[in-house]
Every structure is written in C-alpha cells, then in structure tokens.
Amino acid sequence: MNYPIVIETGSETQAFGVIVPDLPGCFSAGDTFDEAVSGAAEAITLWIEDAIENGQNVPRPSSLDELRAGSGWRGPEWVWGFAAINPALFDDSAEQINITLPRRILARLDRRAKEENKTRSGMIARLALTA
Missing domain, CATH: 1.10.1220 (Arc Repressor Mutant)
Structure with missing residues (x-):
C-alpha cells in the first residue's frame, strides 16, 4: 500500500521535510532525501497504529492526481512521492x-x-x- 507524500527539498544546511496529506499531523524529516522518505514510512506506520489503538478511522491513500490538483504544494521546492506501507497494519483477522x-x-x-x-x-x- 502506498501513501502519497510531499517532500520539501532540503540542502546542505536544511533537512528534507515530508508531509502526508491523507493523515493529518503526520510528517517526517531527514538529512537526505532517502532518510526523509524512510522516516515518512515509519511516521505513517506509527500514525496508523495510534489511530487504530484509539478507535479512529484510518483514511485510505488518496489518488496522487487528486492531491496534486487540489494542493498548495506546487513549485520546485516540493516533490511528490510515495511511502510504502505494509497492508497487514489494517488486518485484524x-x-x-x-x-x-x-x-x-x-x-x-x-x-x-x-x-x-x-x-x-x-x-x-x-x-x-x-x-
């Protein structure tokens, strides 16, 4: 399962920031692009586990096209990507x-x-x- 993420490009002095539009308050950062994306996957996993423990609904991933069309994350400082999440997180069987x-x-x-x-x-x- 892949959640769309928005990555704010970093530099040698600024970390890469990551926002998960489908999960309010879910974000991450890393010194490198790869660290930021890996951190996003971990943040999503923790967000989902916390929501399930607290009886909250977990939104399914939105379409990347829909998110891109309606977002304020435009321009060269923002890159769209995906964070892969194990679908077993949703399996309560x-x-x-x-x-x-x-x-x-x-x-x-x-x-x-x-x-x-x-x-x-x-x-x-x-x-x-x-x-």
Whole structure:
C-alpha cells in the first residue's frame, strides 16, 4: 500500500521535510532525501497504529492526481512521492500460532492475564503492542 507524500527539498544546511496529506499531523524529516522518505514510512506506520489503538478511522491513500490538483504544494521546492506501507497494519483477522515458552513464564503470563481480566492471547497481544 502506498501513501502519497510531499517532500520539501532540503540542502546542505536544511533537512528534507515530508508531509502526508491523507493523515493529518503526520510528517517526517531527514538529512537526505532517502532518510526523509524512510522516516515518512515509519511516521505513517506509527500514525496508523495510534489511530487504530484509539478507535479512529484510518483514511485510505488518496489518488496522487487528486492531491496534486487540489494542493498548495506546487513549485520546485516540493516533490511528490510515495511511502510504502505494509497492508497487514489494517488486518485484524485472528491467526492461530503455536509458541513454546517455559512453564514459569506461562505461569507469570497467566497470572497477569487473570489480574487484568484478559485471556492469555489477549495478554500477549497487549504486551506486544506496548513493547
């Protein structure tokens, strides 16, 4: 999945800035063009994860042509591009897995799950998301 991004060209003394028009408040920067684009992909991923955790809708990527036609980002200082995002970020389907853990770890996990009124799977998911 590719989100359109707008890159403000940098120089030897100014960083490259990146704006993600589809995701309000999502931006990034880097000392080089490549760093800026990589940073944008990371910023988009974090933005989406935060929105999902907070029950907000995540806008799908807009058409680059539509964004370019209606934007104020025109001129030689702005370059349009895309940041590739793993579509699995949007996949909430459950998948059964098989893991092996020492019994003492399972006992601690089960105890914490019970204290928080969660299942073992729910506890593992919560811990993974907060790590």
